[in-house]
Amino acid sequence: MTSPDPLLETDFMREMLRQVRAMDSYGILDGKNADELLSPFVLTREDRANIPLIGDPDAEIIARVSAFYNAIAVLIEKECGQMAVPLVHLSHEGFGRVLVTVGKLVVLDRPLRDVHRFGFESFSKMKTEADKQLALATELVGRYPEVARL
């Protein structure tokens, strides 16, 4: 047995796990460990190269994108003590937009592209990306607290 990855003990990765488990209505993932549950979020360069450039994202990938941004929203909420509402909007062929709002403030707003190839090179890269988004969001809430409270 390998020693558990300390990354998996971070707030973000714990929340990711919670999100993935919450989506598992039928208990298909029961008994799997953290590493197994989160491994679909990792896509090496090689994996990515093997996925066609254009494709429709399936329900599983859409759930993954939602899990990622939901987890970020939960951390934003913890950090600033106000409700953070995520909204993942996808049109055909994996194009779309993800928003997180706190009050009337848009604290995260990103275009989504090539969602059928959604993934990160490693857990570490995934967490770095989430931390970056979290920092930007909380900075915005700190700068415009009045709008965030609306």
Added chain:
Amino acid sequence: MTSPDPLLETDFMREMLRQVRAMDSYGILDGKNADELLSPFVLTREDRANIPLIGDPDAEIIARVSAFYNAIAVLIEKECGQMAVPLVHLSHEGFGRVLVTVGKLVVLDRPLRDVHRFGFESFSKMKTEADKQLALATELVGRYPEVARL
């Protein structure tokens, strides 16, 4: 021939028409007049009573909801001179949320319910609703210009 409704000459109703025509990729609606093109947006109490309480919205109704909020976004943009981005998000059974953002400011944010029964009692009621949303949105942009410019 009836005299044209002065309502149809307003900015909002003209924009509604533009939206409806823009969605008509196959020219099915060519040759129809404004009244005919916009009549699907009118749902009398009687019409509404005849629609089941629970239902899945079809593509046509979703297009109508989008047309309505797109038109409001266009007017917000005209009014405040900055890009207003609408986002209509629907899940199953016609529940969802519509947002319009200007910069990092959420200028319109409404839950959507019973979208399969989307409609207004009259053109006048539809315009009143749009005017109300427009006034709230521009008031917000006026109050937080810095956030709207982000």
